[in-house]
Amino acid sequence: MRRAGRPFLFITCHELKEMLGRTAWDERELLDGIEEVPADSLYYHTLSYFLRSKYLASPYPNDFATWAAIQVRDRVLGERLAVVDPFDYEDIESLRSELITIIDDHLASLPTIPRVVYGEPFHFMRSTIIEIPTGIEARSLREFRDGVQAVDLGAIFYHFFGVVRRKNSRHVDPIVWLEEELDLPDLAGRIRRMNPYVSSLDGFRTRLLAVLDHVLEEVGDA
Amino acid sequence: MPERPLRLDDYRQVVPSNTIDLIYRLAERVQGRSLLHVNSTRVGGGVAEMLHRYIPLFQDIGVEAGWEVISGSDAFFRVTKSFHNALQGQEQVFTEEMLRTYLEVNRENAARLDLAADVVMIHDPQPAALIEYASRKGKWIWRCHIDISRPQRRAWNFLRQFIVKYDAAIFSLPKFSQRLPIPQYLIYPSIDPLSEKNRDLTGEEVNAILDRLNIPRDKPILLQVSRFDRFKDPIGVINAYRIVKKYDDCRLVLAGGTADDDPEGAQVLSEVMEAAAGDPNIHVLLLPPTADLEINALQRAATIILQKSIREGFGLTVAEGMWKGKPVIGGFAGGITVQIIYGVTGYTVNSVEGCAFRIRYLLNNPEVARQMGENAREYVRQNFLITRDLIDHLALMVSLLG
Numbered sequence: 001m002r003r004a005g006r007p008f009l010f011i012t013c014h015e016l017k018e019m020l021g022r023t024a025w026d027e028r029e030l031l032d033g034i035e036e037v038p039a040d041s042l043y044y045h046t047l048s049y050f051l052r053s054k055y056l057a058s059p060y061p062n063d064f065a066t067w068a069a070i071q072v073r074d075r076v077l078g079e080r081l082a083v084v085d086p087f088d089y090e091d092i093e094s095l096r097s098e099l100i101t102i103i104d105d106h107l108a109s110l111p112t113i114p115r116v117v118y119g120e121p122f123h124f125m126r127s128t129i130i131e132i133p134t135g136i137e138a139r140s141l142r143e144f145r146d147g148v149q150a151v152d153l154g155a156i157f158y159h160f161f162g163v164v165r166r167k168n169s170r171h172v173d174p175i176v177w178l179e180e181e182l183d184l185p186d187l188a189g190r191i192r193r194m195n196p197y198v199s200s201l202d203g204f205r206t207r208l209l210a211v212l213d214h215v216l217e218e219v220g221d222a
Numbered sequence: 223m224p225e226r227p228l229r230l231d232d233y234r235q236v237v238p239s240n241t242i243d244l245i246y247r248l249a250e251r252v253q254g255r256s257l258l259h260v261n262s263t264r265v266g267g268g269v270a271e272m273l274h275r276y277i278p279l280f281q282d283i284g285v286e287a288g289w290e291v292i293s294g295s296d297a298f299f300r301v302t303k304s305f306h307n308a309l310q311g312q313e314q315v316f317t318e319e320m321l322r323t324y325l326e327v328n329r330e331n332a333a334r335l336d337l338a339a340d341v342v343m344i345h346d347p348q349p350a351a352l353i354e355y356a357s358r359k360g361k362w363i364w365r366c367h368i369d370i371s372r373p374q375r376r377a378w379n380f381l382r383q384f385i386v387k388y389d390a391a392i393f394s395l396p397k398f399s400q401r402l403p404i405p406q407y408l409i410y411p412s413i414d415p416l417s418e419k420n421r422d423l424t425g426e427e428v429n430a431i432l433d434r435l436n437i438p439r440d441k442p443i444l445l446q447v448s449r450f451d452r453f454k455d456p457i458g459v460i461n462a463y464r465i466v467k468k469y470d471d472c473r474l475v476l477a478g479g480t481a482d483d484d485p486e487g488a489q490v491l492s493e494v495m496e497a498a499a500g501d502p503n504i505h506v507l508l509l510p511p512t513a514d515l516e517i518n519a520l521q522r523a524a525t526i527i528l529q530k531s532i533r534e535g536f537g538l539t540v541a542e543g544m545w546k547g548k549p550v551i552g553g554f555a556g557g558i559t560v561q562i563i564y565g566v567t568g569y570t571v572n573s574v575e576g577c578a579f580r581i582r583y584l585l586n587n588p589e590v591a592r593q594m595g596e597n598a599r600e601y602v603r604q605n606f607l608i609t610r611d612l613i614d615h616l617a618l619m620v621s622l623l624g
Contacts, residue, residue, distance in 0.1 A: 012244060014617045017408040019399035120559075123396035125408065130617045132247050152240035 004181035007137040010147050011172055012155035015051050016128040017044070024122040026115030027072065030064065031103040037124050039092040044127035046086040046095065047162040050201055051154065061197060062086070063122075064099065071119030077106050085197045087162070131158070141182055142221055144174070145212040153201040160204060161196050187215050227278045228416055230609075236415045237609045245609060248616040249283035255623060256286040256360070257615075258339035262302065262348035264291050266479060266511045267449070268411070268538055269345050269367055275414040276608055283612075285619075288339065292331040292349045297323050302348040303486065308377035309347060309370045310453060310533045316376060325351055332356040341619055344388075351384045361389040361622045367411070368535045369556040371397045389622065394536040394557050407618060410560065411536045412611035413545060413602070418514035420545055423522055431519035437505055442472040442585055445524035447517050447542070449478050450491040450508075453533040455553065458574050460497050460504065462530065465578035467503070470585045477507040477520055521546040526584050526591065530577050531555045541606040544568070544598035549591045551580045561606065567598040 020041060024030040034042065045063035058066045060082035069078025080102050089095040107113060134151050138144035148156070159174050179188040190211060196204045234242050257280060261269050273289050280287035294302075301320045308314040332355035340360040344350060346367055353362055364385050370378065370393075378400070385391060390405045399406045413420055432439055444463060448454040456476055463474040476494060479487075491508060498504040509516055521527060527543030527550045534556030541561055543550045550568035552558035562568040569580040584591040604610075 012240075014244070014248070014613055016614070016617045016621055019393065019396050019406045019408050021399045021401045021406055023397075120397065123399065125396065128621060130248070130620055132244060134243075135247065152238075152244060154244070 002140070002182050004139045004177070006177075006181055007139045008144060008147070008174060008177045008181070009172070010134040010136040010138075010151045010155050011158050012132050012134050012152050013051075013158040014130045014132060014154060015044075015048055016130060018126040018128060020124040020126055022124040024124070026113045027068065027074065027077065027103060027107060028113045030067070030122055031100065031107065033122070033124050034064070034096060034099050034103070038126060039096070040126040040128070041124050042092050042096055042099075043162075044125045048127045048129075048157075050161050050196070051157050053200065067122045068114075071116050071122070072114050073117075073119070074114040077103065077114070080106060085195070087195055087197050129158075141178075141184065141187075141212065141216060141219075144178070144182075145209065145216060148205060148208055148212065153205070156201045156205050156208075160191075160208070161201070184215070187211070228282075230279055230282050232416060233607075233609055236603070237607055238604060241609050241613070245283060245612055245616065248613060248620065249285065252616060252619045252623065253284040254286065255341070255619065256288070256339040257341045257343065257619065258288045258290060258337065259343050259345065260290045260292065260335070260337070260349050260352065261345035262292050262294070262299075264289075268535070270511075272411060273345075275417060276612060279608070279612055280615075283616075285616075286339075290335045290337070292327070292335070292352070294327040294331075294348075295323075298327040299348075305347045305377055305381070306368060308374035309381070310368055311372040311374065313374060314377065316380070321380065325354075328352050329355045340623060343392075347381055350381055353384055353387050362387075363390045363392060363618075363622075364388045365392045366398065367394060369395075369398060369533050370400065371395075390618075392618075395560065409611065409614045409618070410557065410606060411538055412606050412608045413538055413541045414608045415545060419518050420542060421518065423515075423518055428519045428522050431516055432523050435505075435507060435516060435520070437473070437475060437520070437523070439523060441503075442470070442525035443475055443520075443523055444472055444526050444528055444581060445475045445477065445520055445543075446528040446530065447477045447520065447539045448529065448531070450487050450494060452486070452490055453531055454478075455530045455532050456490070456494045457497050458532070458577070459528055459530050460494070461574045462528075462577040462581065463504065465575065466581045466585070470582055472525070472581075472585065473503045473505065475505045475507065475520060475524070477505075477509055477517060479509050479511055479513070517542075518546075521548065524548055526551060526581055528577065528581075529553065529558060530571070530574075531558060534558055537561065538606075540568075541602050544595075544602045544606075547595040547599045549584055549594035549598065551577055551584070553577075561601075563597075563601065567594055567601050 024033050049061050060066045065078045065081035068074045084098055086095050134155055136147045138147045175188045175192050178184045259273050263270050277287045277289055301324045304314045328351035332352045337356045338359050342360055342362045343365050345365045386403055388404055392407045392409050393399050446459050494506055498506050521543050527548045529537050529540045529552040531553040532555055536557030540550050540552050540558050552562050552570055554570045554572050562570050564570055571577045571580055
């Protein structure tokens with residue numbers, strides 16, 4: 001089996017959580033916040049949700065949807081926000097625009113602005129991702145597969161859940177590496193089409209390992 | 223007998239896999255850097271307990287970690303207790319003389335202490351004004367452990383003039399964050415699973431300690447471990463117990479102590495003793511700050527653990543109880559709300575009546591209580607162990623020092 005000239009280095013990450021000191025007590029304030037907060041804040045409340053839900057998951061995989069449904073008790077808005085798949089958007093500004101449109105449209109249809117009565121306000125946060133090399137590297141598909149199995153879930157998040165896409169860093173993108181270094185464009189395409197939105201980090205890893213094992217079996221390296 | 227200083231590798235047996243390796247790799251980026259903690263007491267209270275545990279761990283991974291304690295008069299600690307209460311929302315009176323006392327003691331300590339370090343972490347309001355008088359070299363961080371979600375405006379305004387001079391602040395919950403021109407980070411506090419307070423105990427050890435404390439194990443035990451402090455609502459706990467007692471036989475144990483910087487503790491304890499008088503099933507234990515093993519045994523012997531606080535910083539006794547595999551009923555306050563997942567790891571309650579109802583429910587549904595206890599332990603393993611805290615602090619050092 002082909003060996004890569006350039007090894008793939010697995011990197012894990014830790015999220016430093018920064019509070020912006022800004023809260024929303026009703027859905028108008030939530031809308032205003034989404035319009036104005038930095039991109040790192042939208043990133044925190046959507047994509048990086050997966051880093052924080054390793055054991056117990058919230059009702060929806062983004063904080064805006066969960067807040068609307070649980071704290072404001074506006075299940076309609078919760079459901080409408082929950083269906084927004086952040087992995088569908090090329091950049092965070094497109095995602096911001098979609099969220100704004102949904103909330104604006106929802107509020108236009110209501111006589112009053114839903115607000116928190118008994119629940120907690122929404123606290124806008126921001127994500128800073130600290131990269132940490134794992135020391136695990138791969139030069140073949142077998143080593144890549146074993147690396148995926150061995151690394152902690154932070155590395156799965158880093159390489160497959162958006163850090164790479166957000167930073168547009170080709171040298172840490174496993175899909176680019178599989179394509180260019182191992183000449184496996186079909187496998188790369190298959191992984192690229194795996195949508196992580198409705199799975200957990202652990203669930204995604206299980207699916208990914210199944211795909212990699214299948215390819216290894218085909219090439220007689222199972 | 224003094225405990226052997228723990229090494230990071232000792233934690234491999236209890237923390238999530240890969241965690242220790244991740245800490246070593248992160249620590250490589252701050253090797254040889256210095257981190258100095260400053261607080262107001264070396265004994266008693268959650269901050270001192272936390273520093274005792276994790277300073278040796280920082281040292282073990284190559285960070286030069288130190289700890290300084292400010293000293294002050296009784297008058298100073300009365301002022302800081304008033305600050306503590308005011309920042310947690312109680313109306314307090316501050317005279318000019320009180321503010322002068324606070325500033326003067328901070329000025330004296332700034333002159334006395336060696337505060338040179340790459341990162342200086344100042345804990346809570348007592349030493350917050352050190353930044354006004356110290357010559358700063360490294361990055362200064364203000365670490366707030368208390369609930370300042372609704373502070374008395376005058377107290378916060380006074381304190382804020384110092385906080386804005388820091389490079390960053392750390393709060394335990396998003397709702398404690400303030401409108402500040404400096405970065406505010408969220409770091410949950412943690413417990414040490416290998417400390418005397420949390421390590422595994424055998425059944426024989428638990429029985430022996432309960433015997434020594436004169437707590438019979440003939441009926442279910444309800445336990446609240448906390449300082450004798452009004453915000454912990456010990457009287458509310460007794461009232462909830464009295465409601466339960468009409469239907470279900472049980473014992474109530476209120477175990478706690480007081481801290482050097484808490485002059486109100488004795489008064490609250492006396493009120494609790496009065497409320498408990500005449501009931502042989504209520505046990506009020508005034509424990510010294512060193513009674514970690516006793517607390518551990520009490521938590522393991524308990525059927526249900528209570529933390530019915532009405533105001534709370536984070537309330538780490540909740541995580542301690544959860545780590546023992548027990549369901550916890552806690553007041554809807556401070557960090558209790560992020561530790562207790564309602565109906566999964568325990569219940570949050572908003573009244574004496576709510577507390578009584580959930581105690582009754584769990585006493586009468588032992589299988590639910592057992593499953594909640596299991597969930598609770600796993601939730602703590604993932605989120606509230608000292609190793610996660612270490613990672614957060616290392617990540618912050620990496621971020622601040624570049």
